[in-house]
Amino acid sequence: MKSVERHISDILGLVRPLPPIELDLLRAQGAVLAEDVAAPVALPPFDNSGMDGYAVVAADVAGASGAAPVRLPVAGDIAAGDTGAHAVRSGYCARIMTGAPMPAGADAVVPVEWTDGGRAEVAVHRPAAAGNAVRRAGGDVGAGDTVLRAGARLGAAELGVLASVGRRTAPVHPRPRVAVLSTGEELVEPGKPLAPGQIWESNGYMLTAAAITAGCDGHRHSFVGDEPSAVLDAIDDVLMQADIVVTTGGVSMGAYDPVKEALAGLGTVRFEQVAMQPGKPQGFGTVGEDATPIITLPGNPVSAFVSFYVLLLPALRRMQGVAPDPLPTVSARLSAPVSSPPGRRSYLRVRLEEAPGADGPTAVPASRQASHQLSALADADGLAMVPEDAETLPEGTEVAVLRLPRP
Ligand SMILES: Nc1nc2c(c(=O)[nH]1)N[C@H]1C(S)=C(S)[C@@H](COP(=O)(O)OP(=O)(O)OC[C@H]3O[C@@H](n4cnc5c(N)ncnc54)[C@H](O)[C@@H]3O)O[C@H]1N2
Ligand code: MOO
Numbered sequence: 001m002k003s004v005e006r007h008i009s010d011i012l013g014l015v016r017p018l019p020p021i022e023l024d025l026l027r028a029q030g031a032v033l034a035e036d037v038a039a040p041v042a043l044p045p046f047d048n049s050g051m052d053g054y055a056v057v058a059a060d061v062a063g064a065s066g067a068a069p070v071r072l073p074v075a076g077d078i079a080a081g082d083t084g085a086h087a088v089r090s091g092y093c094a095r096i097m098t099g100a101p102m103p104a105g106a107d108a109v110v111p112v113e114w115t116d117g118g119r120a121e122v123a124v125h126r127p128a129a130a131g132n133a134v135r136r137a138g139g140d141v142g143a144g145d146t147v148l149r150a151g152a153r154l155g156a157a158e159l160g161v162l163a164s165v166g167r168r169t170a171p172v173h174p175r176p177r178v179a180v181l182s183t184g185e186e187l188v189e190p191g192k193p194l195a196p197g198q199i200w201e202s203n204g205y206m207l208t209a210a211a212i213t214a215g216c217d218g219h220r221h222s223f224v225g226d227e228p229s230a231v232l233d234a235i236d237d238v239l240m241q242a243d244i245v246v247t248t249g250g251v252s253m254g255a256y257d258p259v260k261e262a263l264a265g266l267g268t269v270r271f272e273q274v275a276m277q278p279g280k281p282q283g284f285g286t287v288g289e290d291a292t293p294i295i296t297l298p299g300n301p302v303s304a305f306v307s308f309y310v311l312l313l314p315a316l317r318r319m320q321g322v323a324p325d326p327l328p329t330v331s332a333r334l335s336a337p338v339s340s341p342p343g344r345r346s347y348l349r350v351r352l353e354e355a356p357g358a359d360g361p362t363a364v365p366a367s368r369q370a371s372h373q374l375s376a377l378a379d380a381d382g383l384a385m386v387p388e389d390a391e392t393l394p395e396g397t398e399v400a401v402l403r404l405p406r407p
Contacts, residue, residue, distance in 0.1 A: 249299030
């Protein structure tokens with residue numbers, strides 16, 4: 001059987017970082033920056049007040065106290081956004097608001113709380129040292145400084161930084177468009193009644209959500225039955241809107257495995273058995289004129305879920321222009337013995353628990369570990385890996401656990 005690592009690298013070989021495009025900031029959310037971004041000017045661009053108060057010459061108020069306040073005439077008001085030229089000379093002050101430009105000559109701001117709040121004349125009852133409550137030009141960022149590096153994923157903070165350096169758009173690797181296509185004659189749209197032999201379609205929702213959580217544009221397409229030509233038509237339909245196609249179902253050994261039947265004939269998709277549990281039957285290759293990558297995952301819901309995170313996620317990351325890393329791992333001790341099929345690496349659904357005083361987290365295996373038992377997934381926050389050469393592991397064994405992302 002093919003190793004997990006080999007299969008991951010084969011899938012990685014199908015994909016490249018998507019060519020950068022320029023997107024409006026809010027459309028770039030979740031995408032990955034394709035170039036370093038520098039500040040065109042210093043930020044703040046000018047010295048300004050950090051508080052509401054009075055711009056003064058610090059030396060004038062050095063002796064101020066409650067018992068002996070310093071009285072200064074107020075020469076004028078300076079509001080944030082004031083573009084006029086203001087100056088303060090010794091013996092005077094100007095009322096100033098947070099964010100307003102410091103007037104020439106003043107070197108400190110006395111917060112309004114340290115004064116009587118006077119409009120024409122103010123009594124200052126505490127000294128303010130030079131530089132007090134003054135935000136210096138360039139105190140945040142110097143002109144030409146790099147504020148974000150290529151490879152940064154654009155979240156709220158990054159978008160704020162881009163806007164703060166005057167960017168309206170950003171050069172990004174676009175979010176990969178992931179078309180999710182489920183197959184199976186037995187599938188019924190959730191919300192509709194089930195006839196005997198039918199089940200509600202869940203893989204499409206699950207994988208589309210997983211793709212979106214992974215920073216992609218996930219699209220769940222309507223599912224198709226077990227007719228290979230219908231599968232080919234459906235793939236054809238989604239190709240125009242997809243950077244990668246992900247199918248589930250129809251890749252095993254059954255008499256009706258339409259994905260395998262439809263795609264094997266093209267000669268560009270390979271079907272193999274990967275040494276993992278769940279997720280053994282897998283296919284990968286390309287379809288269509290543009291050689292769009294296609295990954296065919298097994299239909300069992302837990303198998304599809306685990307395959308997505310173990311096999312597909314690194315490729316989606318590469319398409320986004322970031323390192324094709326696997327999920328982060330944490331080491332944990334099993335709270336119960338587990339078993340695993342020989343020659344395959346198991347990915348057991350576990351809950352990670354941190355007991356106070358323990359020397360690390362404990363991995364509590366879900367009680368239902370079969371590939372169709374989707375309900376246990378919602379309670380799991382990790383996939384504990386049982387090595388290929390182990391058939392059982394006793395309680396207390398230290399295992400590597402892949403941490404599942406949460407929305
Ligand atoms: N004789 C053998 N049979 C099977 C083998 C094998 O090696 N020899 N492998 C088993 C393994 S492992 C897996 S995994 C499955 C994979 O089968 P397929 O990819 O062909 O998937 P289907 O047969 O279409 O479906 C499997 C299972 O999952 C349910 N399913 C499918 N799609 C959905 C969906 N979108 N939403 C919810 N549930 C779905 C489907 O009803 C089946 O129960 O094959 C084993 N068999
Ligand atoms: O490999 Mo299948 O994915 O065991 O359930």
